[in-house]
Amino acid sequence: MSHSLQHNRRLFLGALGAGLFTTRGAFAEQLLASPALTEGPFYPDQLPLDRDNDLIIINDSLTPAVGEITHLTGKILDASGKPLKDALVEIWQCDANAVYLHTADSGPKKDQQDKNFQGYGAFTTGSTGEYRFRTIKPVPYPGRPSPHIHVKVSQKGRELVTTQLFIRDHAGNLQDGVFLGLRDILDRELVVSDFEPMKNSKMGELACEWDVVIGRTPDEREFERS
Amino acid sequence: MRRVLALSAAVAVCLPLLNSALRAQPPGAPPQGGRGAAAPNAESFLQRLMQYDANGDGSLTLDEVKDRRLHALLNRADANEDGVVTKAELTALHQKESAAIGRQPAGFPPPGAQQPPGAGRGGPPGAQPGPGAGPGPQRRGGRAGQILPEFVQDELELSPEQREQVAELQKEVDAQLEKILTPEQRALLNQPRPGGPGGRQRPPGAGPGRPNGEIREN
Incomplete structure (x- = not known):
């Protein structure tokens, strides 16, 4: 308890410090915090037995998941650019047939589901803050025109941010309620990334690099409003 | 009286901070959903970016902006491709992209556009939402x-x-x-409401202000 209080106090002091010095150039090193977005209803209600960072192959199966294989990599950083060690990065997304690994979704869509897609994966960062997944390029979901991957980052059991990753310039983005819920085009920039052909991949695999920045200082706009 | 004022001012400044600091959410993140929040105007957009203006010359270079996630946006903004992004270029980009958003009736894709077919490679027809979906x-x-x-x-x-x-x-x-x-x-x-998305034209050179794409509350 005292630990968390102290932590909060530190956060508060940090917040105060940051808020008071908003002069131009003072934050040349500062990274913008990844905006939080809804977790949605389909964080797996039953986590799969295989929770590794390869969502394409379940256990030792020989049949890979359907979809465009994507190597998703990036770093988990704090606002000063420092990598977060021991951060648990969880991702979940619907399979190529638009079915989530959640009984409320995969139940009614049992026949549609790609049983070879893991649907969920987890990775714990090392000292570099880097994470790595092998998954599929996200696809639209009924009611969600924007293909997306759900991402949750936590550390020592404390949830730091839950957000979503979108495909840059995908036509569905500007029709997607969650994406449009981000009012500032700057915030939209922080949740999109390119899915591009991977260098030296003979199988047409894609690569996507995307950093998540955990905010530690209060939103400056909030400060201005006070 | 003065002391009271000073005190309440201090409280007014600190409360939101305290609130942010104690939230379970990372404080730097904007409010979830954000549907109720007003669309930020070009000014706040500029302000957030100009914190990277290390040499204070009023424009940005890729070197100055350490957040690499913003480089794509800077490149889009750099209309004359001289490697220097000015406030005017940023304002123009903000206006353009916010306006593009404003023209889109939020969440209402044109018929047929909602579910791009072919969910990934070899996605079976089942990937299409059923009639009820x-x-x-x-x-x-x-x-x-x-x-x-x-x-x-x-x-x-x-x-x-x-x-x-x-x-x-x-x-x-x-x-x-x-x-x-x-x-x-x-x-x-x-009837389409006056001032609705797409119904408003900004006079050229209107300067930074509320973006055309001010998103209405539906």
Whole structure:
């Protein structure tokens, strides 16, 4: 308890410090915090037995998941650019047939589901803050025109941010309620990334690099409003 | 009296900070959903970016902006491709991209555009939403009398069943409303509102201000 209080106090002091010095150039090193977005209803209600960072192959199966294989990599950083060690990065997304690994979704869509897609994966960062997944390029979901991957980052059991990753310039983005819920085009920039052909991949695999920045200082706009 | 004022000012400054610091959410993140929040104007957009102006010359270079996630945006903004992004270029980009958003009726894709086919390689036809999964008869933008505009349904990630139920409820509401309103009133209600998305033109050179794409609350 005292630990968390102290932590909060530190956060508060940090917040105060940051808020008071908003002069131009003072934050040349500062990274913008990844905006939080809804977790949605389909964080797996039953986590799969295989929770590794390869969502394409379940256990030792020989049949890979359907979809465009994507190597998703990036770093988990704090606002000063420092990598977060021991951060648990969880991702979940619907399979190529638009079915989530959640009984409320995969139940009614049992026949549609790609049983070879893991649907969920987890990775714990090392000292570099880097994470790595092998998954599929996200696809639209009924009611969600924007293909997306759900991402949750936590550390020592404390949830730091839950957000979503979108495909840059995908036509569905500007029709997607969650994406449009981000009012500032700057915030939209922080949740999109390119899915591009991977260098030296003979199988047409894609690569996507995307950093998540955990905010530690209060939103400056909030400060201005006070 | 002065002390009281100073104190309350201090409290006013600190409370939001404290609030932010204690939230479970990372404080730097904008409010979830953000649907209720006003669209930030070009000024706040500029301000957030100009914190990277290390040499204080009023423009940005890729070197100055350490957040590499913003480089794509800077490159888009650099209209004359001289490697220096000026405030004017940023303002123009903000106006352009916010306006593009404003023209899109939020959450209402043109018919047929909602579900791009071919979910990944070899996605079977099953990837298409079933008949019940679609948004029912209401495809138009959040018109008056609509209970849950489609983008709200999207945001809530309603299940196909729930969508059907909402559509049913909407039918009832529409029928009732039909009885209450005169034909003239109905026509008036369905008219595009002045100042709605796309209906407003900014005079050229209007400078930074509220973006054209000020998103209406449906």
